[in-house]
Amino acid sequence: MINKSIDIILPIYKPNESVFNAIDSVLNQTYTNWTLHIIDDNSKDASLQIIKQKYSNKKGVIRYYKLSENKRAAYARNFIAGKCKGDYIAFLDQDDIWLPKKLGNQISLINETSAKACHTNISFINVDDNCINIKQAEKENTFRNSINWDSISPIELTKTLFSGTHIRLVSAMVSRKAFIDIGGFDSTLFGGEDWEFWVRFANKYRIAHVPEDLIMRRISNNNTSRVYQYRRQVSKLRALGIIESKKYFDNKRLIDRQKYQICKSIIISSNKHDKVEIMRIVYQHLRSNPLRIIYNFKLVGHLLSKLINLK
Template sequence: MQTSETCAVSIITPCYNSRVCISETIDSVLAQTYGDWEMIIVDDCSTDDSAGIIKEYAAKDPRIRYLKTAVASGSPTIPRNMGIDNAKGKYIAFLDADDKWLPDKLERQLCFMEDTQCDFVYSDYEKIKSDGERGNRVVRMPQKATFWDVIETCVIPCLTVMIKKETIGNTRFKSVAKEDFVFWLDILKKGVIAYNVGSVLALYREQPQSRSSNKWVMIKEQWDILRNVEGVKPAVATYFMTKFLFYGFLKYLK
């Protein structure tokens, strides 16, 4: 079991009041066919017993690390940035506290990255209900994603990403709406291209009260990012919003 100062993959998991799901999330990492990883779980000052559950796992497996924010931040931004800052791995992967991976997720993506010498990958995923029930609701993503692909359709699911730490460099999540979307754009501005490994490797748990469940809020956030964060002109932003709404409708049908 890996306990050294380095590892291949650092898995970053922000956590807030996730006692119901966090065990399933950690178990999905423990079940990986590839074992040279660390899982950094950053607790955003949970008020339930999430911390106790995580610490029990960490006591049994030194690859699991528990960190805590100084104050509750109310978003994944600070926990994810803490995770990146403390990561020992050559690669960074992201997994929220209510989602899960299929057992070959890390192995498949590492093999793909080594074979193709690419720096940034993602995958298809499957939606599951809040109780974990699966229904074969698979969401297929494009084969690759450039900056302009992502700004049009927001095509990179956070729970499926693996990226070289050196490619991230000093880039960090910003305290904005849709912080993961903006983070991918900041990475891709460097000329990086992200590639889909072409398989379903993750399970996204739908939560009725999540930000992504409120479609009107998502539309407003997308517009604000295009106009106020990326500085896209109104006519071009309207075109991108049309594409975003079209692809969003297709995802909603799943």
Template sequence: MGTAPSKLVSIITPAYNSAACVAETIACVLAQTYADWEWIVVDDASSDQTPQLIQAAADADSRIRLIRLEHNTGRAACGRNIGMAQARGEFFAFLDADDLWEPSKLQVQVDYLRDHPDVDGVCTWYDLFGYEPAVRSTLRIMNPNPLVTRRDFLVGLPMQTSTVLFRRACYDKVGPMDEDPRLVIGEDHEFFARLIMNGTLHRIREVLTHYRLSPPHGSLSAIHLLPTGVKSLNVIEIFRERGWITPAEIRFMLSRNYYSQAADNLMIHHAPFRRLLARSILAGRPPAKALIMFALCFLPAFILRPLLGSLQRLRRQATQASERAG
């Protein structure tokens, strides 16, 4: 029996002032064991050497294509939409200009979709690295459920953007990312919500993506943990306007949002967090961990942070043990 023909993957990257780290991203794409790809990089009028570095890679490898915008949009969604509109592949994969992939990432995902023709897209587990090394040991997204559900987008962003690979048919069905100004850093959440509501998405329980935590300035898609709460509130408002969520789900999302802000403020920014915990509880249906944190939150922060970090590590170890047992 012959080998199934290879199918083109279109990798789409919005880039802005990423010269400090884009060489690593270029290397991780070139290292992919699945070789049938095109890489469309949309540069958002960078003022550093980002476009020159990408162009040098494109000159050396015809699979890479650089699109340079004359004026800065400040929108990752704009770059992704331009890339998707130009893409020729049967599969689309997003990769932010400062994130990294394991060499097997595309191969594992393409094989998965070939083996599961009823599945429209697939994401992977990921870990975090970057400018605060301590973060990597305390934060890691490891949902063991292989099915990405509607509840996932109620809890929060159900997948990190650079982990996703989906069929072109999904894009044909749901259309481009929403460029509503309120979604300036939340368009990925809205887009993935539409994918979940209009298709079947699965999760590969293997860390194949590395998400770079950037300082509060830098790349177009840098993670700014403190404004994440504002982003989520805007997402909740848009979901409400479109009738995607019920009043009970709004309360649930608000409670989760305030809890996440509190945890980020405590663990990353060392900023005030008790008021946000109280808002999480008052919004209704708070997660159990919000109640636990509130009960402990009057401990001095220098005691509370390592205590919560230990609890997170125990939870991660339990998840890993459960996965090995399964």
């Protein structure tokens, strides 16, 4: 096995004790040529100091950073990617767990291909480490396994990744040079930033896939995607506009379907304080980006139903 170096980026923000499981899962990797970069997104507590104390004997492989203001995970990942020197970068979230062979199996596959990124299948766990959402994981993994990652054309892969979240960032390993060359994540987005990244990445580089469940994604009420669901969907709509402006492919039906799904999610995730904003967002987007008539009727129906039920 070619001994490629990996920089692992772990952004944290007021983490709970699950972060120790995440860090331990890195320390337990069978592949050992890595450096773990833990970057605190300006937590107003002592969490980073507690982590430093717990892993004080790992100074050679763990490095610590703290941002002077809260910048969100995309900025933190770009910040570390710009500082590190490894061949590859990998991404880990503070609640999630890697299985021991995750990095080794990815490096082995990358060495056999010309791919500039590699990802794996996943499973879901709850706060007690019990497997949950088994059917959802099976559905996601079955779809990933159905893609011929070795031979799919760039434009078809771009359309495939545009159609949904088919690469979980926590499972991904990316060539650092390729990551830097395409500009990393769009840190102005707070929702859809990884989706927009993979669409942009697939347009230029090959991506490999390890068909094994090597990630345990923890689901809880504290997940950023749940706490900020409405804001992240609004941001994802902006990400869609960025993708559309790049004209990676010509498929209006696919683009309209995604617009509809995102607008629907915005409506569903809104609350009584968002009434005026959701009407403005949906109206402005439909006015400047007219969807197919059937999607317009459906969205208006979802909007009216939501407004009626909001107290």
